[in-house]
Amino acid sequence: MSGVPWITVTSGASGTGNGSVGLSVAASTGAARMGTVAIAGETFTVNQAAFVAPCSYSIAPTSQSVPVLGGTGTVTVTTTSACAWTASSNAPWLSITSGATGTGNGTVGFGAAANTGIARTGTLTIAGQTFTVTQPAVVGPLSR
Numbered sequence: 001m002s003g004v005p006w007i008t009v010t011s012g013a014s015g016t017g018n019g020s021v022g023l024s025v026a027a028s029t030g031a032a033r034m035g036t037v038a039i040a041g042e043t044f045t046v047n048q049a050a051f052v053a054p055c056s057y058s059i060a061p062t063s064q065s066v067p068v069l070g071g072t073g074t075v076t077v078t079t080t081s082a083c084a085w086t087a088s089s090n091a092p093w094l095s096i097t098s099g100a101t102g103t104g105n106g107t108v109g110f111g112a113a114a115n116t117g118i119a120r121t122g123t124l125t126i127a128g129q130t131f132t133v134t135q136p137a138v139v140g141p142l143s144r
Contacts, residue, residue, distance in 0.1 A: 004033075006025065007026075056080075058129070062132065066135050068114065074109050077102060079104060086102075094113075
């Protein structure tokens with residue numbers, strides 16, 4: 001017999017001689033917990049870890065245009081305090097300048113090199129999300 005409502009005896013509730021008892025333990029939605037089941041006059045203890053919500057992430061903004069001469073920007077990462085994330089560039093002309101790793105909410109800084117050719121688009125992967133950077137083509141001679 002179970003001493004808590006979240007443990008259910010599913011088979012072998014009664015019998016004689018050798019046997020087995022099947023238990024079903026409901027998913028936890030809160031703190032760690034302990035329950036007991038009485039089996040043949042003995043106490044069987046079930047310990048269940050605390051519920052840990054899966055991590056979900058969002059970034060803002062999700063895209064940015066930079067000038068032909070290059071530029072910098074920041075992206076905000078939003079998640080729960082225990083969730084870790086990373087940021088990486090998928091284009092050789094884009095670099096992560098700060099916040100390459102983090103846990104919980106944070107900010108990623110990036111830089112874009114000057115463009116010397118046609119219009120281009122590159123991406124950063126931030127907390128599993130795609131951040132898109134666009135840069136226009138060179139129209140005339142580059143001057144600074």
